[in-house]
Structures are given as C-alpha cells and as structure tokens.
Amino acid sequence: MEIYNYIKSLHLIFVITWFAGLFYIVRLFVYQIEANEKTSPEKEILLNQYKIMTYRLWYIITWPSAVLATVFAVWLLFLMPAWLQMPWMHVKLGFVLALFLYHLKCHQIYKQLQNDKFNYSSNFMRLWNEGATIILFAVVFLVILKNAFNWIYGVIGIFLFSILIMLGFKFYKRIRERK
Secondary structure (H helix, E strand, O other): OHHHHHHHHHHHHHHHHHHHHHHHHHHHHHHHHHHHHOOOHHHHHHHHHHHHHHHHHHHHHHHHHHHHHHHHHHHHHHOOOHHHHHHHHHHHHHHHHHHHHHHHHHHHHHEEEEEOOOOOOOHHHHHHHHHHHHHHHHHHHHHHHHHOOOHHHHHHHHHHHHHHHHHHHHHHHHHHHOO
C-alpha cells in the first residue's frame, strides 16, 4: 500500500493548489471590478493586466489542479472502496459537489469579466470569496474526524464561522467607507 501514500500526497497537493487558485481568482475579480470604476487610462491598463493574470491563474493553475485533485481522489477511492460505505464520506462528497458548483460559478464569472460584463459588485465578490473557505473547513473537519455524527457539530461551527465572517465583512466595509 505504499502507492496509497504517494497518491494521497498528490491528491492533497492538488487540493491545496486548487483552493489557492479559487481564493486568489475571486480576489482578482474584486480588483478587476474595482478597476472598472477608475478613469482612463488607468482603467484600461488595469483591466488588461487583470485579464492576463486571471487567464493564467485560471487555466494554468486552478483548472489543472481541480482536474488532478479529482483524478487522484478517484484513484484513492479505487484503492479504498470501503470508504464509499462510510457516512462521513457521503457528506464529504456532498461538500466536494458544492466545491465543483462553486468552481463552475467562478468560471462563469471569469468569462463574464473577460468579456467586460460586470454583473457583480466588489462587495459581493468579497463575500463570495468566503464560500470556498466554508467548504474547506467542512471538508477538513470531515476528513480528520471521519465521523458522520461529529460533522453535525462541524456544520454548526461552520455556520457560526460564517456569521462571524459576515460580521467581519460588514465591519470591514464600514471602515473602508469611512476612508
């Protein structure tokens, strides 16, 4: 089973780079939306630069990481099929599905911004950025605890954490508006 540890390591590496890409792409969305509110020529210069940066991040890091994390996850499940019988794995796979939906929505937003369609505010994007954080917390606690009952406490904790994020967001927004 030595191969198991190599596959698990590769899976974790690509999960980490996938999340890093998701965290950073939404931050770039914020910058791109705010750049659109600037005046010429600063607006055009910044928008062109952010389009290049988001393209490279999205297609060179984030998408490949998502695909490779998935390939290694499937390989792990092939090596350990009994995991599919465990309740905690069912819950984890539900959060993984949520992560894919989040990723696909980011892809839709990416395409809109590449076409100069600004459908969201920078404040919305700041809040949207916390979606990946919540999924990350849920998955890590599930994988470490490996207990379908304890995940309930984790989900309650995630909701409380989400409330704290929302409050922090509102506080930060007030500070920015005062400046």
